[in-house]
Amino acid sequence: MIETENLTKKYGDLVAIKELSFKVEKGKIWGLLGPNAAGKTTTMRILTGYLPATEGRAVVAGYDVFEQAEAVKQSIGYLPETVPLYPEMTVESYLGFVAEIKKVPKSQKKAAIERTVEIAGLKSVRKRLIKNISRGYRQRVGIAQAIIHNPQVIILDEPTIGLDPAQIVEIRQLIRSLKEEHTVMLSTHILAEVTQVCDGVVIINEGKLMASGSLEELTKAYKEKEGLYLRLKKADNEVLNLFRQLPGIEKADLEGSEIKLEWSKGKDLREQVVRLCLEKQLGLLEMRSTAINIEELYLRIVSGGMEQ
Amino acid sequence: MKAIWSITKKELLSYFTSPIAYIIISIFILLSGFFFYSLVWWFNSQAMQMAQNPYYYQQVNINQMVFAPLFHNLSVVLLLMLPLLSMRLFSEEKKMGTEELLFTSPLSVGQIILGKYLASLIVLFFMLFLSAIPTLFTFIYGNPEPLPYLLGYLGLFLLGAAFLGLGVFWSSITENQIVSAVLTFGTLLLFWVLSWAAYSARGLWQDVLNYLSFFEHFDGMTKGILDTSDLVYYLSFAFFGLFLTYSVIQSRRWR
Numbered sequence: 001m002i003e004t005e006n007l008t009k010k011y012g013d014l015v016a017i018k019e020l021s022f023k024v025e026k027g028k029i030w031g032l033l034g035p036n037a038a039g040k041t042t043t044m045r046i047l048t049g050y051l052p053a054t055e056g057r058a059v060v061a062g063y064d065v066f067e068q069a070e071a072v073k074q075s076i077g078y079l080p081e082t083v084p085l086y087p088e089m090t091v092e093s094y095l096g097f098v099a100e101i102k103k104v105p106k107s108q109k110k111a112a113i114e115r116t117v118e119i120a121g122l123k124s125v126r127k128r129l130i131k132n133i134s135r136g137y138r139q140r141v142g143i144a145q146a147i148i149h150n151p152q153v154i155i156l157d158e159p160t161i162g163l164d165p166a167q168i169v170e171i172r173q174l175i176r177s178l179k180e181e182h183t184v185m186l187s188t189h190i191l192a193e194v195t196q197v198c199d200g201v202v203i204i205n206e207g208k209l210m211a212s213g214s215l216e217e218l219t220k221a222y223k224e225k226e227g228l229y230l231r232l233k234k235a236d237n238e239v240l241n242l243f244r245q246l247p248g249i250e251k252a253d254l255e256g257s258e259i260k261l262e263w264s265k266g267k268d269l270r271e272q273v274v275r276l277c278l279e280k281q282l283g284l285l286e287m288r289s290t291a292i293n294i295e296e297l298y299l300r301i302v303s304g305g306m307e308q
Numbered sequence: 309m310k311a312i313w314s315i316t317k318k319e320l321l322s323y324f325t326s327p328i329a330y331i332i333i334s335i336f337i338l339l340s341g342f343f344f345y346s347l348v349w350w351f352n353s354q355a356m357q358m359a360q361n362p363y364y365y366q367q368v369n370i371n372q373m374v375f376a377p378l379f380h381n382l383s384v385v386l387l388l389m390l391p392l393l394s395m396r397l398f399s400e401e402k403k404m405g406t407e408e409l410l411f412t413s414p415l416s417v418g419q420i421i422l423g424k425y426l427a428s429l430i431v432l433f434f435m436l437f438l439s440a441i442p443t444l445f446t447f448i449y450g451n452p453e454p455l456p457y458l459l460g461y462l463g464l465f466l467l468g469a470a471f472l473g474l475g476v477f478w479s480s481i482t483e484n485q486i487v488s489a490v491l492t493f494g495t496l497l498l499f500w501v502l503s504w505a506a507y508s509a510r511g512l513w514q515d516v517l518n519y520l521s522f523f524e525h526f527d528g529m530t531k532g533i534l535d536t537s538d539l540v541y542y543l544s545f546a547f548f549g550l551f552l553t554y555s556v557i558q559s560r561r562w563r
Binding site: 045048049050051052070073074076078080081082083084085086087088089093097098100101102103145 | 310311314315317318321322325326404405406407408409410411412413414415416561
C-alpha cells in the first residue's frame with residue numbers, strides 16, 4: 001500500500017532522512033517508530049505530498065507521490081502533528097469544509113459527515129465551536145477530518161500526544177477500529193503504543209531505516225533466547241538448582257520474586273518445566289513467556305544498528 | 309471553480325466570525341460618510357456664491373467638486389485599511405498549522421490562492437457598496453453624471469484589488485500577521501510616493517515612475533476617463549502579487 005525506494009530528504013546540509021526503503025501492506029496498522037528527530041514527520045510529509053523528497057520515490061495506493069500527486073492526495077487522510085483546526089468553526093461546518101476540499105461529491109457530503117461523526121464519536125459536540133471543545137475531542141476531530149473522504153491510506157502523526165491516559169485509550173480504540181477498511185500508518189515514540197495498536201513497525205533512527213516487519217517477525221529475528229517467568233510458592237537457590245539441572249536450560253535466575261528461565265532459540269522446554277514443577281511439588285502459581293518485550297527489541301535495534 | 313469557492317466560503321466565514329471585517333467595514337463607512345458630508349457641505353456653500361455670477365455658475369460640477377475629491381480620500385483610506393484585510397490570509401494558516409491540511413488536500417496551490425483572494429475581493433466589494441449608498445442621494449437632489457461616478461467606484465475597486473494582491477503576497481511570507489500588514493502597508497506607501505519622485509525626475513525616468521505610481525492611474529478614472537492602460541496596470545499589479553505568492557509557496561516546499 002505504501003512503498004518507498006531510496007527516499008532521501010535534505011534541508012540544506014541537514015540530512016533528515018537517508019535512503020529510506022520500506023514496504024507497508026494493505027489493511028493493517030503500521031507504526032513508524034523512532035526517537036525524536038529521527039525523521040518520522042519528514043517521512044510522513046513526503047508520503048502525503050506536503051514536502052517533495054530530494055531523491056528517491058514513494059508510491060502510495062498505487063500512485064507515485066511526485067508524478068500523480070493529486071491522486072495520492074485524494075487517497076490519503078492525514079493528521080499532522082499539530083491538528084489543523086479552525087477554532088471559529090463548528091465541528092460540523094469544519095468537517096463539511098474538509099469534505100469539500102477533499103472533493104467528496106456534493107450528494108455524498110452529508111452522509112460522509114454523518115458517518116465520520118459516528119465513527120469518531122463526535123455526536124455530542126457536533127454543533128459546538130472547535131475552540132470550545134476539549135483537547136481529546138479536538139484530536140478526534142483531527143482523526144475525523146482524515147477519514148471523511150474514506151481514503152485507502154490514513155497517516156497519523158503522533159495521534160496520542162498530549163492527551164490524558166483515558167483519552168489515549170479512547171483514541172487507540174478509535175485507531176484500531178479503522179483497520180478494517182483502511183491501511184493506517186501512525187508515528188510514535190511511545191513503545192507501548194506500538195504493542196497495543198500496531199500489527200507491524202517501521203523503525204527509523206537518524207533518518208535511516210533500522211528494521212521493518214510485523215512485530216512477531218521482528219521479535220523472532222532479534223531475540224536470541226526464549227524463556228519463561230515463573231512464580232512459585234517457594235523460590236530459593238535449591239529450587240534454582242533443580243531447574244539448572246534440567247537439560248537445555250541455559251540460565252535460571254531470581255528476578256524479584258520471580259524465576260527467569262532461558263534457553264536457546266528454537267527449543268521449547270515449557271512442558272518439561274511444568275512437569276518438573278509438578279513432580280517436585282514446587283507450587284506453581286503463575287507462568288508467562290518472556291516473549292515480546294518491545295523496549296528490549298527497540299533498544300537493540302536502534303543502538304545495535306542491525307539491518308534486516 | 310467549485311474548489312475555489314469552498315476556500316472562499318471558508319475565508320468569508322472567518323472574516324465575519326471575527327470582529328476584523330466588521331471593524332474595517334464600519335470604520336470605512338464612517339470615514340466615507342464623513343468625507344462625503346463635508347464635501348457636500350463645502351459644495352453647497354461654493355455653489356451658493358458662484359450662483360451670483362453666471363460665468364462661474366457654469367463651472368459648478370458636482371462630479372468634479374464632490375466625487376473626485378471623495379474618491380481620492382477613499383483611495384488613501386483603502387491604502388491604510390486593506391493591509392489589515394489581507395494580513396491573515398496565509399500567515400494565520402501557517403501559524404495554526406492548518407496550512408498542512410490545505411496543501412495535502414487535492415486542491416492546487418493556485419486554487420487555494422485564488423479562493424482566498426476572491427474572499428478578500430468580496431469583502432472589498434461589500435465595503436465599497438455600503439459606503440456608496442449615501443452618495444446615491446445626490447442623484448435624487450442633483451444631477452451628477454453617472455459615468456464618472458461609476459468609473460470612480462470601479463477605480464477604487466481595482467485599486468483595492470491591486471492592494472490586496474500585494475497583501476496576499478506579504479501574508480504568504482510570514483506567519484506573523486502584524487509583520488504581514490506592515491510590509492504591505494510599507495510597499496503600498498512606496499508605490500504611492502513614486503509620483504512625488506516623478507516630479508523631480510527627467511525624461512524616461514519620469515514616465516516610468518509615473519507609470520508605476522498607484523495614483524496617477526487613479527486620476528483619470530475619477531474624471532470619467534477610462535484608459536485601458538490603467539486597467540492593465542491594476543490587473544497586472546494584482547496578478548503579479550498572486551504570482552509571487554504562488555512562487556513563494558512552491559519554493560518554500562521545495563527548499
